[in-house]
Amino acid sequence: MKKWILIICVSCLLAVGCSEKTFKPRDIVNETDVCKVCNMSIVHNEYAGQIALKNGDYEMFDDIGCLIEYIAANGDEEVGAAFIKDAKENKWIDVSKATFVYNKDYWTPMNYGVLAFETQEAAQSWMTTEGKGQVLTYEDLSDFNWGIHQ
Amino acid sequence: MKKIGCVLLFLLCISSTAYAKFDIQEAIDRAEPGAVINIPAGYYKGNLIVTKNITLRGEKGTEIAAVGEKPAIRIEGADAVMIDNMTLSGKKGIVASEVEGLALRQLKINDVHSAVHIQHGENVHIQHVEIVGTQAHYSKKGNGIAIYQSEKIVVEDSNIKHVQDGIYVEEVDGIVVQRNTVENSRYGTHFMYTENAKALNNTYASNVTGLMVMMTSGITIKDNVVIHHNDMNGSGALLYDVQRADLAFNTMKNNRTAIALQKSAEVQIMHNHFQMNQTAIEGTKVDDQTVVENNQFTGNILTARSDQQGYRLSSNYYDDYVGTDLKNNGTGDVPYVAVSSFGQWMVQQPVYQYFVASPSVVLLTSLDQQINKSARTVLVDETPKLMKDQSVKKVDMDIAQFLLGLFFILSSVWLWKRGLME
Numbered sequence: 001m002k003k004w005i006l007i008i009c010v011s012c013l014l015a016v017g018c019s020e021k022t023f024k025p026r027d028i029v030n031e032t033d034v035c036k037v038c039n040m041s042i043v044h045n046e047y048a049g050q051i052a053l054k055n056g057d058y059e060m061f062d063d064i065g066c067l068i069e070y071i072a073a074n075g076d077e078e079v080g081a082a083f084i085k086d087a088k089e090n091k092w093i094d095v096s097k098a099t100f101v102y103n104k105d106y107w108t109p110m111n112y113g114v115l116a117f118e119t120q121e122a123a124q125s126w127m128t129t130e131g132k133g134q135v136l137t138y139e140d141l142s143d144f145n146w147g148i149h150q
Numbered sequence: 151m152k153k154i155g156c157v158l159l160f161l162l163c164i165s166s167t168a169y170a171k172f173d174i175q176e177a178i179d180r181a182e183p184g185a186v187i188n189i190p191a192g193y194y195k196g197n198l199i200v201t202k203n204i205t206l207r208g209e210k211g212t213e214i215a216a217v218g219e220k221p222a223i224r225i226e227g228a229d230a231v232m233i234d235n236m237t238l239s240g241k242k243g244i245v246a247s248e249v250e251g252l253a254l255r256q257l258k259i260n261d262v263h264s265a266v267h268i269q270h271g272e273n274v275h276i277q278h279v280e281i282v283g284t285q286a287h288y289s290k291k292g293n294g295i296a297i298y299q300s301e302k303i304v305v306e307d308s309n310i311k312h313v314q315d316g317i318y319v320e321e322v323d324g325i326v327v328q329r330n331t332v333e334n335s336r337y338g339t340h341f342m343y344t345e346n347a348k349a350l351n352n353t354y355a356s357n358v359t360g361l362m363v364m365m366t367s368g369i370t371i372k373d374n375v376v377i378h379h380n381d382m383n384g385s386g387a388l389l390y391d392v393q394r395a396d397l398a399f400n401t402m403k404n405n406r407t408a409i410a411l412q413k414s415a416e417v418q419i420m421h422n423h424f425q426m427n428q429t430a431i432e433g434t435k436v437d438d439q440t441v442v443e444n445n446q447f448t449g450n451i452l453t454a455r456s457d458q459q460g461y462r463l464s465s466n467y468y469d470d471y472v473g474t475d476l477k478n479n480g481t482g483d484v485p486y487v488a489v490s491s492f493g494q495w496m497v498q499q500p501v502y503q504y505f506v507a508s509p510s511v512v513l514l515t516s517l518d519q520q521i522n523k524s525a526r527t528v529l530v531d532e533t534p535k536l537m538k539d540q541s542v543k544k545v546d547m548d549i550a551q552f553l554l555g556l557f558f559i560l561s562s563v564w565l566w567k568r569g570l571m572e
Contacts, residue, residue, distance in 0.1 A: 030289035034383045038390050039412065041336060041358060041383060043289040043314060111320065111343065147365075 208236030216240025264292025455493030460528025
């Protein structure tokens with residue numbers, strides 16, 4: 001009997017140890033959260049981003065541009081997952097799977113003009129409503145000229 | 151019982167709001183360009199729209215309350231509009247777009263989400279505006295005075311409190327912010343993507359950060375008083391991605407970090423007083439043209455901290471300098487070392503700030519100063535200043551007072567001796 005219990009325990013431990021760690025976004029705390037890159041306090045939650053590091057820490061960002069700048073400067077080896085707020089639904093979505101829309105007239109906290117959407121349809125719908133915009137993928141963001149555009 | 155009833159009825163009558171009958175919008179619509187519309191004292195509800203060159207002038211007791219989400223006064227595509235001497239309330243105060251020569255004077259804007267919002271303005275003059283936001287967390291509020299994509303702006307002699315950013319400036323070319331007071335808000339004045347800005351003689355107190363300057367080039371910050379910004383993420387002034395900034399003759403007192411520089415270049419910090427801050431100056435990714443010169447550092451826990459690049463310290467007065475001045479030229483004989491191992495760690499991990507005054511950290515900082523004296527490294531002031539005005543003051547003697555004192559002493563001695571003799 002003891003032998004069986006031991007086998008079950010070891011199997012459980014192995015199963016837990018081998019399973020892939022999942023990373024979840026955490027809620028924004030307006031009182032204390034500041035952007036890791038630009039130091040602005042996060043007050044416009046609908047544009048915020050965050051990175052869940054593999055060590056369990058979180059880095060918060062006020063704008064997708066700051067999040068991309070952080071990854072560019074520090075690499076993604078320690079990044080467990082990165083999230084950005086869906087501009088329409090105000091919910092966390094995976095940055096790497098998001099569709100982005102850019103227009104210089106879209107206001108964001110850093111005025112980079114890039115918004116994130118969960119699906120291509122949502123992005124397209126946004127552009128149709130606004131009458132302007134340009135679709136970008138996650139890969140496009142690494143080469144994007146972050147800054148204000150006249 | 152009747153008396154109580156009468157009193158209650160009287161109170162009810164005097165507390166009810168009396169709505170004024172003057173139709174302001176009708177007067178605006180009928181007015182010729184250049185007209186002055188005098189609004190009688192009274193409480194008005196509505197959302198006024200101004201599209202031509204007129205002056206709206208209130209009296210003592212004139213109040214316009216916005217209805218719903220729309221502002222109390224919207225100004226669109228009009229030149230030389232003046233709004234003078236009135237109180238505004240409601241969710242939004244004034245929203246102006248495509249305006250030139252706009253003047254806002256003698257306004258009180260109370261309990262608003264956002265008070266003044268200007269977009270595409272030129273030659274805008276805002277003065278003597280009192281703004282009080284709502285009592286909520288700053289993330290739930292709007293800005294006091296917000297100016298976007300404009301040029302030639304003056305904001306002066308205004309008092310703002312309990313808003314998100316007191317004065318928010320984005321994409322503005324040429325702005326003077328002077329003699330204003332901003333308290334209990336997120337940022338006192340927030341400059342973004344701005345050129346040719348001046349912040350002069352302002353008082354910033356008890357905000358998260360007094361002056362937030364981001365992606366801006368050509369800014370002068372002079373003669374301001376920046377105090378009590380000691381929130382966990384607070385700074386007196388934070389410059390992020392700023393080129394060509396002059397900070398001079400400011401008093402920075404009791405802040406978590408008095409001046410924080412990030413990714414900035416050609417910053418001149420001169421003739422400022424840094425008093426009782428947790429850290430006086432912090433710099434990361436700052437270029438070698440950045441100079442901290444002729445400032446006074448007194449009572450700060452850490453004078454300076456930086457990354458490996460550092461910045462240049464020159465001819466400052468430090469109250470914790472322990473060197474000598476054998477040449478008596480007002481300059482210390484040995485360099486002042488501001489390097490602090492703990493300070494460098496604190497740059498990496500801000501949460502270490504909570505241990506900054508612990509005995510072990512104080513000891514470590516003292517060791518740093520002794521060990522690094524001979525080392526050529528960052529954050530070393532080769533010419534630290536000593537206070538020159540420490541010479542003994544000439545004592546002015548009051549002869550009459552001296553003689554009177556001498557008389558009393560001699561009298562006391564004589565009386566005492568006489569007592570002994572008896």
